[in-house]
């Protein structure tokens with residue numbers, strides 16, 4: 001269209017808005033572009049020259065853009081136009097003023113939104129036809145439209161300001177909450193820390209007390225058993241003397257009673273000896289003497305000393321040749337543990353077999369004492385290692401026990417740098433495994 005008189009500024013504005021709407025610009029962008037175009041038209045006309053307004057759609061970067069060109073038909077004051085339009089550039093994405101001796105050209109562009117409908121040649125024809133049918137409205141109507149747009153823009157600004165105020169209030173509220181939570185957590189943490197420190201102090205105290213109690217118990221056991229040993233040995237000796245052929249003859253009743261005294265004193269001596277061993281081990285008074293242990297010889301010795309205990313023909317007592325030749329350890333202590341385990345196995349096995357084997361497991365050796373005896377319920381697997389504990393109702397087939405053998409054996413295993421564990425099923429048998437470092 002051509003700009004000649006002031007009235008045309010309104011028409012340019014209307015056309016600008018319509019084209020912007022037809023190519024898919026959003027409401028606010030339509031107003032921006034129309035306002036920019038009416039400003040440019042006003043400034044160019046004020047410069048005293050007619051001008052042509054052209055609308056084109058062309059790519060601008062990755063998107064399409066609506067470009068509006070206002071071209072003066074005779075030379076004007078380009079500098080003046082440029083100065084007057086500085087503020088208009090803010091309404092569009094791009095605006096440039098080019099001037100030479102033929103006149104000044106102002107062009108501006110606004111990019112179309114990503115979701116704008118595609119501008120096919122048919123659509124472009126439609127838009128062109130629509131514009132050619134355009135009937136300019138009166139300045140009053142245009143003023144009305146502009147007022148409507150202004151009101152809409154002011155409403156929008158107000159609602160944005162309200163939204164901003166609401167968000168700020170919300171943010172402040174959240175901040176207050178976060179700070180309160182932070183303070184609460186800090187206090188709780190401090191409180192917990194104080195509790196943990198106090199707990200540690202108490203724990204330290206308790207472990208010192210525990211160590212002292214354990215030390216006192218061991219000392220007491222050692223003293224008592226040591227003091228008991230001499231009189232008990234004396235009782236055994238005396239009762240032997242009484243029953244001796246060289247002494248005055250006893251009545252049958254007296255003989256039975258003396259035998260009872262001797263039996264009880266023997267049991268007591270076993271108990272006292274076991275207690276003394278355990279007390280020594282617990283007091284850390286057993287120092288292992290490490291040397292190369294010939295397992296073939298150790299196994300041979302065990303076979304020799306324990307064979308007499310394996311009296312039942314229904315039980316096969318097997319100590320095979322060891323699969324490993326030697327171990328760097330304390331022969332006396334190993335023998336004590338294994339003798340203890342084998343004696344137990346023989347005590348609690350009525351038929352089947354009792355067997356000792358050894359095998360290599362990584363850098364360790366495992367001595368396995370297995371039997372097909374009564375077995376032990378899983379819930380008692382740890383209890384049998386407690387002092388004086390004997391499985392209720394378990395019937396030893398030979399000799400009474402003290403309930404001190406296993407705690408002692410486990411203590412020795414620890415002294416040797418190893419461990420003693422049990423695996424057992426009632427009615428099927430038990431397997432005790434002594435694991436020791438090979439060197």
Ligand code: ADP
Pocket residue numbers: 344345348371373374375376384389390391392394400401402403404405406407430
């Ligand atoms: P005890 O002198 O009674 O044998 P131990 O400490 O050696 O004392 O064993 C504790 C208890 O563990 C035994 O009384 C017995 O009930 C149970 N026990 C130990 N070894 C075996 C085994 N091989 N088979 C079944 N029960 C066993």
